[in-house]
Amino acid sequence: MKFGIIGAGNGGHAFAAYLGLKGHEVYWYDIDSDVVHALNEQGGVYVNGKLNGFAPIKHATDHIQEVIEQANIIMVVAPANAHRVIAKNCSPHLKEKQMIVLNPGATGGALEFYQELKNNHCTADVTIAETQSLLFACRLESPGSVSIYGIKENLPMAAFPNERTESAYRILAPIFTEWVKGENVLEVSLGNLNAMLHPAPSLCSLTKIDQKQEFLHYLDGITASVANFIEKMDEERINIGKAYGLDLPSSKQLLREFYGVEGETIDELTRNNQAYQTIAGAQTVSNRYFAEDIPMGLIPMSQLAKAAGVQTPTIDSIIHIVSSILDDDFSSSSRTLESMGLENKSVEHILKLIEQGESSQVMNG
Amino acid sequence: MKFGIIGAGNGGHAFAAYLGLKGHEVYWYDIDSDVVHALNEQGGVYVNGKLNGFAPIKHATDHIQEVIEQANIIMVVAPANAHRVIAKNCSPHLKEKQMIVLNPGATGGALEFYQELKNNHCTADVTIAETQSLLFACRLESPGSVSIYGIKENLPMAAFPNERTESAYRILAPIFTEWVKGENVLEVSLGNLNAMLHPAPSLCSLTKIDQKQEFLHYLDGITASVANFIEKMDEERINIGKAYGLDLPSSKQLLREFYGVEGETIDELTRNNQAYQTIAGAQTVSNRYFAEDIPMGLIPMSQLAKAAGVQTPTIDSIIHIVSSILDDDFSSSSRTLESMGLENKSVEHILKLIEQGESSQVMNG
Numbered sequence: 001m002k003f004g005i006i007g008a009g010n011g012g013h014a015f016a017a018y019l020g021l022k023g024h025e026v027y028w029y030d031i032d033s034d035v036v037h038a039l040n041e042q043g044g045v046y047v048n049g050k051l052n053g054f055a056p057i058k059h060a061t062d063h064i065q066e067v068i069e070q071a072n073i074i075m076v077v078a079p080a081n082a083h084r085v086i087a088k089n090c091s092p093h094l095k096e097k098q099m100i101v102l103n104p105g106a107t108g109g110a111l112e113f114y115q116e117l118k119n120n121h122c123t124a125d126v127t128i129a130e131t132q133s134l135l136f137a138c139r140l141e142s143p144g145s146v147s148i149y150g151i152k153e154n155l156p157m158a159a160f161p162n163e164r165t166e167s168a169y170r171i172l173a174p175i176f177t178e179w180v181k182g183e184n185v186l187e188v189s190l191g192n193l194n195a196m197l198h199p200a201p202s203l204c205s206l207t208k209i210d211q212k213q214e215f216l217h218y219l220d221g222i223t224a225s226v227a228n229f230i231e232k233m234d235e236e237r238i239n240i241g242k243a244y245g246l247d248l249p250s251s252k253q254l255l256r257e258f259y260g261v262e263g264e265t266i267d268e269l270t271r272n273n274q275a276y277q278t279i280a281g282a283q284t285v286s287n288r289y290f291a292e293d294i295p296m297g298l299i300p301m302s303q304l305a306k307a308a309g310v311q312t313p314t315i316d317s318i319i320h321i322v323s324s325i326l327d328d329d330f331s332s333s334s335r336t337l338e339s340m341g342l343e344n345k346s347v348e349h350i351l352k353l354i355e356q357g358e359s360s361q362v363m364n365g
Numbered sequence: 366m367k368f369g370i371i372g373a374g375n376g377g378h379a380f381a382a383y384l385g386l387k388g389h390e391v392y393w394y395d396i397d398s399d400v401v402h403a404l405n406e407q408g409g410v411y412v413n414g415k416l417n418g419f420a421p422i423k424h425a426t427d428h429i430q431e432v433i434e435q436a437n438i439i440m441v442v443a444p445a446n447a448h449r450v451i452a453k454n455c456s457p458h459l460k461e462k463q464m465i466v467l468n469p470g471a472t473g474g475a476l477e478f479y480q481e482l483k484n485n486h487c488t489a490d491v492t493i494a495e496t497q498s499l500l501f502a503c504r505l506e507s508p509g510s511v512s513i514y515g516i517k518e519n520l521p522m523a524a525f526p527n528e529r530t531e532s533a534y535r536i537l538a539p540i541f542t543e544w545v546k547g548e549n550v551l552e553v554s555l556g557n558l559n560a561m562l563h564p565a566p567s568l569c570s571l572t573k574i575d576q577k578q579e580f581l582h583y584l585d586g587i588t589a590s591v592a593n594f595i596e597k598m599d600e601e602r603i604n605i606g607k608a609y610g611l612d613l614p615s616s617k618q619l620l621r622e623f624y625g626v627e628g629e630t631i632d633e634l635t636r637n638n639q640a641y642q643t644i645a646g647a648q649t650v651s652n653r654y655f656a657e658d659i660p661m662g663l664i665p666m667s668q669l670a671k672a673a674g675v676q677t678p679t680i681d682s683i684i685h686i687v688s689s690i691l692d693d694d695f696s697s698s699s700r701t702l703e704s705m706g707l708e709n710k711s712v713e714h715i716l717k718l719i720e721q722g723e724s725s726q727v728m729n730g
Contacts, residue, residue, distance in 0.1 A: 220572055
């Protein structure tokens with residue numbers, strides 16, 4: 001299979017290694033021409049940890065169309081904040097039957113990507129899938145070298161529109177054997193574990209961040225009180241799912257499923273998780289634990305809640321406080337009902353749209 | 366003058382020293398019979414720092430009525446959470462023309478104290494005053510020994526009903542020369558600096574508290590980001606005041622007035638404040654920086670805002686998050702419009718009540 005990879009950060013490197021070692025053709029885009037040059041010089045990626053070896057790539061480039069033109073499946077592996085501009089930049093080049101996979105979609109990724117293609121007058125009939133989390137726990141050592149210290153199990157994916165999830169899964173599952181089929185993109189989007197586990201520990205470690213005290217995000221950041229805070233957010237997240245007919249697993253269940261870890265409480269599960277042992281805490285308030293997980297996670301969750309008449313006071317409170325601290329209410333950047341194409345729609349209408357795509361609105365709306 | 370002091374903690378000791386050294390008769394109540402015994406054995410209080418010497422007391426007791434029966438002026442110097450039970454226990458013993466002073470009232474102290482006397486069928490015509498903050502920065506060294514390392518200047522007081530503030534001030538000002546007359550109890554209550562400066566740094570140091578890492582509340586807790594958080598709360602507090610016709614000073618102005626300290630930002634002002642240099646951060650999540658300043662500070666502020674149709678999203682957010690963390694929404698303990706006697710009243714009606722007391726309701730309401 002010909003894969004395009006958009007992004008040469010931690011996750012992009014891990015996917016290049018994973019796919020290259022499995023013999024797939026990898027076409028790779030990154031915005032940084034120095035990184036692109038280094039990747040082409042080396043001709044592939046060195047990987048160690050859960051995978052080991054040298055994975056060849058076909059070509060790296062800082063011209064996105066060179067990747068889009070070659071690939072059957074386009075793996076977007078970038079901070080969710082970049083999804084919108086990536087959609088815009090892809091839109092003139094996409095062809096019929098291509099598949100785009102957001103790794104992960106954060107909350108509302110596939111829906112927003114679709115809207116942005118539409119806003120940019122893309123008419124190619126593409127399928128947009130998203131995964132619930134990044135497949136890998138990994139760290140970029142240098143351009144062309146990556147350590148993979150964890151590969152998740154039972155990672156849900158779904159496509160928009162949902163009637164294509166089955167066919168997308170049939171193509172992807174033989175390659176990504178750790179993936180499972182989610183109920184729909186709403187279930188996958190509302191399973192955004194990062195949004196539960198990233199902002200609260202950062203807020204409750206804010207004086208450490210400001211004082212440049214190094215700390216471990218999970219081991220120092222998720223104390224018993226912070227776990228309690230996260231549990232309250234998690235209950236609200238699960239309630240949003242209920243309003244859309246979804247029986248979402250708790251964050252505790254997700255930790256058990258993804259990592260095979262045992263424990264009773266959020267703090268126990270994160271402490272016991274080998275993949276979390278060395279992950280550093282945020283070093284600045286502009287870190288992605290706020291800058292990505294609030295506007296691309298908690299805010300679209302809160303928006304989905306509002307559309308369904310669900311109260312999310314704890315989620316709304318942390319959004320508000322972090323916004324206050326940063327002097328940024330994310331209003332120009334965050335995912336909203338509008339950017340996800342869901343504004344002024346009932347739950348029933350949203351569910352039909354998720355299932356059938358926008359054509360159903362024309363036919364039935 | 367005969368003073369009763371209710372409470373033999375840090376502040377109670379400082380007042381006993383302050384009043385005893387000025388030659389006033391001090392009758393002193395504390396709930397702890399061991400402390401009471403030690404105080405009577407010693408016959409007074411040793412004080413050092415801003416005041417120095419031995420201040421005699423007349424009598425200490427763990428029977429509150431022995432103090433109430435003797436005193437002209439009753440100084441309540443206890444956590445605000447205890448004001449309600451103190452009012453209840455005082456109510457059978459109060460006599461005409463006594464004055465009660467809450468040091469400080471936190472937010473809504475005088476109003477709640479009055480309601481609680483009424484709820485307990487107290488008919489004595491007493492005046493209830495409150496100060497905006499504790500007069501002293503002080504530390505109890507042992508029963509009968511206190512260090513006073515700061516005495517505030519320009520500390521506002523007011524009485525309920527407000528038409529008695531002038532006469533109360535005429536009695537108190539010659540003794541408490543640092544006090545100034547506030548506009549009314551709403552102004553004094555909304556000037557609750559502790560509610561601004563205590564909960565936010567504690568929330569943003571929560572992982573330190575859970576991990577038993579010692580830190581200084583002001584110097585480590587009020588970093589630049591936390592100062593920004595506090596500024597947003599402070600803007601909301603000032604907006605509440607506006608709705609009640611009050612031009613409240615900012616927390617920065619209060620720091621300058623109380624401590625004569627200089628600086629541009631909240632973090633700079635707190636860092637520069639000599640009285641704050643050694644004050645330790647909370648050691649448990651059940652500390653008074655949450656347990657007192659949320660239910661007796663931020664919640665009644667939020668309630669006053671609601672009565673006036675003012676939005677306080679930052680204040681409400683921290684209330685909600687701390688409640689989530691503690692699994693306690695403070696609903697059984699916090700000050701509310703009802704406990705302050707203000708439920709279902711317009712701003713105009715509240716202002717008339719504050720000014721004239723409840724008789725005005727009978728006559729005009």
